[in-house]
Each structure stands twice: as C-alpha cells, then as structure tokens.
Amino acid sequence: MSVAGLYLHIPFCHSKCTYCSFITGSYEDLLVQRYLSALLREITTTANLLSPSARKIDTIYFGGGTPSIIAPDWIERLLNACYQHFSVDAKAEITIEINPADINPERLNYYRSLGINRISVGIQSFIDAQLKEIGRDHSAQQAKQAIVELRKVGFNNISLDLIAGLPNQTLEQWDYNLSNALELEPEHLSIYLLEIKEGTTLYAQIRSGRLEKPDEDLAAEMYDKLVNKLVGNGYQHYEISNFAKVDSQTHFYSRHNTKYWLDVPYYGLGVSAHSYQDQARYSNVKSTHTYIEKIENSGQAIAERIPLDNAEQIRESIMLRLRLIEGINLEEFQTRYNFDIMANYKEAFSELLENKLLEIANGYLRLTRQGILFSNEVFVLFV
DSSP states (O other), X not given: OOOEEEEEEEOEESSOOTTOOSSOEEOOHHHHHHHHHHHHHHHHHHHHTSOTGGGEEEEXXXXXXXXXXXXXXXXXXXXXXXXXXXXXXEEEEEEEXXXXXXXXXXXXXXXXXXXXXXXXXXXXXXXXXXXXHTTOOSOHHHHHHHHHHHHHXXXXXXXXXXXESOTTOOHHHHHHHHHHHHHTOOSEEEEEEOOOOTTSXXXXXXXXTSSOOOOHHHHXXXXXXXXXXXXXXXXXXXXXXXXXXXXXXXBOOOHHHHHHHTTOOEEEESTTOEEEETTEEEEEOSOHHHHHHHHHHHSOOEEEEEEOOHHHXXXXXXXXXXXXXXXXXXXXXXXXXXXXXXXXXXXXXXXXXXXXXXXXXXXXXXXXXXXXXXXXXXXXXXX
16 A cells, blocks of 8 residues: 555634635634644544555655644644654654744744654735735745745745735736745645635635636636746646646655545645545545544544445546546556456547547647646536
8 A cells, every 4th residue: 555645734824715614613722722632632543543554655745724823832733643642754744834923033943843744834825915905915026035034944845825816916926926026936836726615705705706717718817827937947748737846856746635646645634634544535524623523533534435346446546646637547547456447438538639639649648738727617527
C-alpha cells in the first residue's frame, strides 16, 4: 500500500470570504479549545483503528479555515499527537495554510522549530479593492511582506494561492496579479478559476444583481495567460490548477495533494473532513458543534461511508488522474486495474479525441489545453 497522508481541518477564520463554501466559523475562544481537544482525540482514535502499516504517513497538512489563526502551541500539540500515534516519515512534507495578516517572525520561527517545512499562503489577489470585495482581511502589501518574513526565517518551500475570474476583474488586473506573484518567486502556485457555489455570499450577491456573473470567456483567456506566463517563467504545469518549480535535484509539487489524484490513502480529521482508505470514502459531520459532541462521546464523527466497487474505483481514478497534466499512463493503468481504458471508453473517447479535448501521446491519455478549459464536460463521463 502507498504511504498515506494526514489532513487536519481547522475551521476558524477572522472573517468569511464571499466565495467560500467550506465549513468555517468565527474564532470563539471556548469553542476553539473544545474543538482542538476533540481533534487531538480523533487523531488518537483514528490511529488506533489502523494497522501498523496503515499508520505510516509522509505528509501532514493543516488546512482550513485559517490554521494560522490558532495559537502556535496548539499546532505543536497536534503535531506531537501525530508523531505519537502515527509513523511519520523522517522526510515528511508538513504544510500549514496561513493568512498574511497572521504573520510575525516569532510565529514563523515557532513553525520552523516544529518541523513545518511547507507554507501555503492564501493571497488570492494583489489588488486591495478586490481583496476587500471578496472579504479578505489582509492587504496586498501584507501579502508581499509575509513572503519576505517567510524567507528571512528560512522557509524554502512556499506556495501562493490566487483566484482568476473574480467579479469585475479585467485581463490586465489578472496579468498584474501574476506578475506580482512571480516577483515573489514562490516554489509553488495554486491558481483557481472562481467557482460560484450556492449558499455563499458571492452567490447571493450575483443572484440579487449586486454583482455581475464573471464572464466565462474572459476566465478562459485568463487561464491561457496564466499557463503561458508561468510556464514561460520556468514553472512546470503539473495539475490543472497547480504549478511548481522543478530542477535536477527536486520538484516542488504538493506531495500531499498529489495523493488525492493518484488513488493513495489519506485520512481527513476534523469537521467535514474527508478520508479515503481500503476502497471506501469517508466524511465527517458538517457541524462543528456536532463534531465536538460526537468526538467527545465516541472518538469518531463519521457521517457517511461510501464503499467503491471496482468499476466505481476505476471511474474515479480515471477522472482524478486526468487532472494531472501528464495524464494517464495507459499501460500502467491496465496493469494496476486490469482495465483497458481505450477499449472500454472507445465510443465516448472517440468524440473527445476528435474534438481535441483529449489526446494520446507517448502512451499517455491526457487533456489538451482546450480540454482543460472544458474538463467538467470530460469528467461528467465518470461521475
């Protein structure tokens, strides 16, 4: 079995972004203490239910929400619990998501002392008016200064998040955001096309007419500019939304996120977190209060377990691997799953190949640049 990854969800924020559909809430001291105590217990319970071999992990990811909102000594307690109850690889990738507004040298040095070696910075835009519009609580200058401070204390694996297709965002503004990101020379960039999800503030703003729905053709132009500019500046485009520096010694792919695309086990702990193990998907309850109560009572908060039969596992694996720019090694896939993709999807794929949404090159089936823009139309075949 491939070595698993561990995800810890911290569902607290200073304020909620208008586009956010994740399970998050405001920081309330008593609630935070109860939640983190529950998370400690879930770490123990989860590990105890696993076999010794399944407890081997080589990535730990603190996501949210805003993990940097909580006191660093809580991060230390959570990490200590992971090391106590799991077998953590000596060269594990340990990531924490941070908000630029939370950065100070003392906190960053603390993170370094804990063995955290990868930082994901939620920037989204380098234009203050856009940041304010979407509910971010930091400025563009704070974002830039955060990277300076990270470098000062010795972090050399930094990822930046940006969003394309924000309301009223122009192509020129998007180019400005990309240029500012490149000036900071991050090792990794995660760049997402804005998704408007029901239940978010942004959805309500657009539905009420306060904001116009972002133009899909413009978003496609932004994506083209993104790929051309980043690849032209030496970044490798390795997944639909992700770019990394690569040299002869190493690459800066997100090792943790790559597990999601390669059918590797991962354990998601915390409210609404998802796990995948033994050909089954698990998800925790979506209420923070319910999560705490369930963990306090039983040590578990699983709301749903979905077993996957062989056909479902194959469909999911095809869809997730197609997110990778290199695509699917057809021979390797057939060996692993005893399944010939091209024979079984001959009719469906013939149209996609003819329309140049998919291509086969050097034994790999992959999305074309056009196919990436219309990836949802491709992926619907496997849902």
